[in-house]
Amino acid sequence: MKTQIELSRAGKISRLVSKIAKQEKIPAKTLAKLVACGQVVIPTNVRRNVEKPCGIGKMLSVKVNANIGTSTEKPSVVDELNKLKMAMRFGADTVMDLSIGGDLKKIRNLILQKSIIPVGTVPIYEAAINAEKRYGNFLKMNRDDILDVISEQAEDGVDFFTLHSGITRKNLNLLAKSKRKLGIVSRGGAILANWMRKNKKENPLYELFDEILKIIKRFDITISLGDGLRPGSVLDATDRPQLSELKLLGHLARRAKKNGVQVMIEGPGHIPINQIKQNVTLEKKYCNGAPFYVLGPLVTDIGVGFDHIVAAIGSSLAAFNGADFLCFVTPAEHLKLPNAEDIKLGIIASRIAAHSADLARGLKSAWQKDKLMSEARKKRNWDKQIQLSLDPLTIKRIRKKTIPKINDVCTMCGRYCSIKLMQKCLKRA
Amino acid sequence: MKTQIELSRAGKISRLVSKIAKQEKIPAKTLAKLVACGQVVIPTNVRRNVEKPCGIGKMLSVKVNANIGTSTEKPSVVDELNKLKMAMRFGADTVMDLSIGGDLKKIRNLILQKSIIPVGTVPIYEAAINAEKRYGNFLKMNRDDILDVISEQAEDGVDFFTLHSGITRKNLNLLAKSKRKLGIVSRGGAILANWMRKNKKENPLYELFDEILKIIKRFDITISLGDGLRPGSVLDATDRPQLSELKLLGHLARRAKKNGVQVMIEGPGHIPINQIKQNVTLEKKYCNGAPFYVLGPLVTDIGVGFDHIVAAIGSSLAAFNGADFLCFVTPAEHLKLPNAEDIKLGIIASRIAAHSADLARGLKSAWQKDKLMSEARKKRNWDKQIQLSLDPLTIKRIRKKTIPKINDVCTMCGRYCSIKLMQKCLKRA
Numbered sequence: 029m030k031t032q033i034e035l036s037r038a039g040k041i042s043r044l045v046s047k048i049a050k051q052e053k054i055p056a057k058t059l060a061k062l063v064a065c066g067q068v069v070i071p072t073n074v075r076r077n078v079e080k081p082c083g084i085g086k087m088l089s090v091k092v093n094a095n096i097g098t099s100t101e102k103p104s105v106v107d108e109l110n111k112l113k114m115a116m117r118f119g120a121d122t123v124m125d126l127s128i129g130g131d132l133k134k135i136r137n138l139i140l141q142k143s144i145i146p147v148g149t150v151p152i153y154e155a156a157i158n159a160e161k162r163y164g165n166f167l168k169m170n171r172d173d174i175l176d177v178i179s180e181q182a183e184d185g186v187d188f189f190t191l192h193s194g195i196t197r198k199n200l201n202l203l204a205k206s207k208r209k210l211g212i213v214s215r216g217g218a219i220l221a222n223w224m225r226k227n228k229k230e231n232p233l234y235e236l237f238d239e240i241l242k243i244i245k246r247f248d249i250t251i252s253l254g255d256g257l258r259p260g261s262v263l264d265a266t267d268r269p270q271l272s273e274l275k276l277l278g279h280l281a282r283r284a285k286k287n288g289v290q291v292m293i294e295g296p297g298h299i300p301i302n303q304i305k306q307n308v309t310l311e312k313k314y315c316n317g318a319p320f321y322v323l324g325p326l327v328t329d330i331g332v333g334f335d336h337i338v339a340a341i342g343s344s345l346a347a348f349n350g351a352d353f354l355c356f357v358t359p360a361e362h363l364k365l366p367n368a369e370d371i372k373l374g375i376i377a378s379r380i381a382a383h384s385a386d387l388a389r390g391l392k393s394a395w396q397k398d399k400l401m402s403e404a405r406k407k408r409n410w411d412k413q414i415q416l417s418l419d420p421l422t423i424k425r426i427r428k429k430t431i432p433k434i435n436d437v438c439t440m441c442g443r444y445c446s447i448k449l450m451q452k453c454l455k456r457a
Numbered sequence: 458m459k460t461q462i463e464l465s466r467a468g469k470i471s472r473l474v475s476k477i478a479k480q481e482k483i484p485a486k487t488l489a490k491l492v493a494c495g496q497v498v499i500p501t502n503v504r505r506n507v508e509k510p511c512g513i514g515k516m517l518s519v520k521v522n523a524n525i526g527t528s529t530e531k532p533s534v535v536d537e538l539n540k541l542k543m544a545m546r547f548g549a550d551t552v553m554d555l556s557i558g559g560d561l562k563k564i565r566n567l568i569l570q571k572s573i574i575p576v577g578t579v580p581i582y583e584a585a586i587n588a589e590k591r592y593g594n595f596l597k598m599n600r601d602d603i604l605d606v607i608s609e610q611a612e613d614g615v616d617f618f619t620l621h622s623g624i625t626r627k628n629l630n631l632l633a634k635s636k637r638k639l640g641i642v643s644r645g646g647a648i649l650a651n652w653m654r655k656n657k658k659e660n661p662l663y664e665l666f667d668e669i670l671k672i673i674k675r676f677d678i679t680i681s682l683g684d685g686l687r688p689g690s691v692l693d694a695t696d697r698p699q700l701s702e703l704k705l706l707g708h709l710a711r712r713a714k715k716n717g718v719q720v721m722i723e724g725p726g727h728i729p730i731n732q733i734k735q736n737v738t739l740e741k742k743y744c745n746g747a748p749f750y751v752l753g754p755l756v757t758d759i760g761v762g763f764d765h766i767v768a769a770i771g772s773s774l775a776a777f778n779g780a781d782f783l784c785f786v787t788p789a790e791h792l793k794l795p796n797a798e799d800i801k802l803g804i805i806a807s808r809i810a811a812h813s814a815d816l817a818r819g820l821k822s823a824w825q826k827d828k829l830m831s832e833a834r835k836k837r838n839w840d841k842q843i844q845l846s847l848d849p850l851t852i853k854r855i856r857k858k859t860i861p862k863i864n865d866v867c868t869m870c871g872r873y874c875s876i877k878l879m880q881k882c883l884k885r886a
Binding site for chain 1 (some may be wrong): 528529530557558582585638639640641642643644646647648650651654689690691692729730731756757758759760761762763765766767769770773774777789790791792793794795805806809810812813814816817818824826827828830831832834835842845846847848851852855856859861862867868869870871872873874875876878879881882
C-alpha cells in the first residue's frame, strides 16, 4: 500500500486528494503537489472511511478542531457522544478524543463509529492509564506499552496522533535552566517529563520515532507533533525551551515525510499578540512549511471563563499570518471539563476566527458568505440572516422574542433603522 | 475659563491631567504635552465632576466604551440604569447614552447623575426626535433645533458629543456613485443624510461647526467626530466614501484643536483583518494623531449573535496597531436592543481586547496582571484566580459546582493536571 504522500509523489491523484480538491476548489494536481511536499496533510486511516475528510495546509481554508473526551472525574460516554454531535453540528473539521477516564477503548470506538470527521488522539494518555492499572503507577510504563497502544489505536481507525516527541532530555534541561513561570502545561508533556525523570531515560516517543513511523505508515495515519513545551503563560512565550523543541519537531517532521508519513506541527499556547506573527514564521521556517496546528493561541492569561474569546483573537491573527489549523478553546479552559454548551461556544468562536482569517487571506468562498449576509441585512430578510448565521436555532429564538412593531427592523433602532432610512433616502434622490 | 487644551498649551498641569497622569503612571508634563497637541483627550464637562475620569490616546492604556440607551420600543429607565451599573461594574471607562425612546432628558440626567465615568451622547438623535414631536417629522428639524439640543445637553453635563460632521453633500455624492453593499449604517448618519436630501441643504453639523465649537468650548466638552459613512459590510471596507469622510474629519479636528476643543475620531465599522492596520495608519495620518475611537471593528459580517467575539478580534488588532479607544459590541448587535447581560458580555469581550493590546504594546501594569494570574495558576490558588478574573462571581459559582475529588486541580485533567505533575517532577529532580 502506498500512503497519500507516496501516491502524490508518484504523480497520482488519490481518491482523497480528488475529493478535497473539489471541496477547496483548487486543481487536484496542485493539491497533490502540496501533499507530496508536506505543506498539506489529509488526516486519514486505511481502516476507516471518513465521510467528511478535510485537507489542512497551504492554499486551503483554515480548519478547526474540537477536543472532547472524558476526565478522571465521573466519565460519561453519553456526555462525550453529545459533545461529538455538538462539535459536528457547529462545524468542527476534526475532533480529538482526549479521554483519560472510564473505558478508553469503548469510548474511542464509539467516537470513531459516530464521527463523520477525522478523529485524533494522544496515545500516551492511554499508555499511561493502562500502566496505572497494570503496575499501579504510570511511571512504570515501558516502551512496549506505548507501542502496543499506538498499534491498537491505529487498528481502531484513528486518523491522527499527537506525539510529544520533542520533549527530549536536552530540552528538559533547557527548561530546568529557564525562568519559566509555568513549566509544562501539556498533559502529555508532563506525563513524559515525569517518566523521563523517574526512569532517567530519553523520551520514548523520540527514541522510538522510527518504529512508530513504521506502524503509522501501514495505516497512512497523520502525525501531529505535539508541543509539550508550549508556554502556559504569556510571560513564557517564545522562550528557549519552546523554540528548541520547535526546531527538533522540524527535524522529526522531515524524517516522517521522508518515510512517506504525513505530519503537522502543534503550536502554542499562550502568546501575546505582538509575538504571533513571529511564531508562525518560525514554524514555517524550522518545519519546511509543514501545516501549523495552533492551540489558541491565548493572547492573555487573565481570561478564565472567557478563553474562547481570548483564543479567537489569537487564532484569527495566527491564521492570518499563515497558521493552518485551529484547536478550539472553550469557555471552560483553565476551569473545568467542558460540557456540550461549552463545546458549542468554543467551536463558534473558533469558526469566527477561521472565517475572518479566510476573508483576510482572500478566500473567495468566504467572501461569498459575507456578501449574502450583507444582502440579507440590506433587505431586512430575517429568515435569510438566521439561516446564514452560525447558530440558526438560537438566533431564530432570540429574533422571535424581540420582533418590534415595525416588523422588518430590530429593537435596537426601531423606526430609526439606518438601513431602512437610507432605502427611503435613496429612493427619493 | 481655559479648556484642558489651552491650559496644557500654556504649560499648566490641570487637576485632571495630574489625576490621569498618576492613574497611567506617566509624568504629568508628558501627558500635558500630549493633551496640548491633541494626541490625548480627557472627556470632561465643567458642569459635572466625574468621579472616575480617563485619558484616551497615545502612551495610555486602551480604553473601552459601553453604549446604553433606550430604543423606540418599550423604553425603560430602570433597564438603562441597570445597564449603566453593569457597564461600570465590568470595567467600562466611558458610557454613551444613545437613547431614542421615552423621556430623553430625564433618562440622560439620571445617567449623568449615577455615572461615575464620563458620559457621551449623540445630540442629533434628540434633535430629530424633538422635531418629530414638534413638527410631526424629523425632516422638518431646523438649525436652531440642533443648536438648542447641543446647548441643553452641554448644560446637563455631557462629557463628549458624537457629531457626524463629515457627511457632506460632496461625500453623499461619492456614496451615491459608489458600489456599496450597505450604504449608511450609522443612525446619526442616516438621519442627517435624509434631512440633507429632503431639504437640499448642507449637513448642519458641518456648516455650523464653528458655532458648535463655541458652545462646546464653554463647557470644555470633547468632540468625537462620527463616521457616518463607516462601512457596514466587510465588502464596503476602506472605500472612497469612507476615506473621503475620514480626511474631512481630519480637517475638522484641526479646526477644533485650534479653537481649544479636544477631539477624537470615530472609526469603522466592518473591516477585514488585513485592512485594519491600514485603517489605523490612515486615521493617524489624516487626523494628526488624534485619538482613534473604533466601533469594533467587526472582521466579518456573519457573526450575528456572537458579534462581541467578532469585535474582540478587530478591536485587539486595531488597538495593537495604535487605536486608542474601543467601542464595545454586544452579542445583540444586528439583532436586538442589548439587555444587561449583553452589556456585560460586550464589556468583557472588549476588555479582553483592550488588555491583550496593552500587553502587546508593552504596558507594564497589564503584564503585572498576567504575572499574578500565572502565579496563582501555578499554585492552584483558586481564590486568587477567581479574584483576578474578569467576572469573579460567575467564575466562583462555576468552580464551586465543579471541584473535583483532588480539590486543588480542576475537572479537565483531574489527577493528570500537568501543573501538579510538574511540581512533583521538579521536586524529584
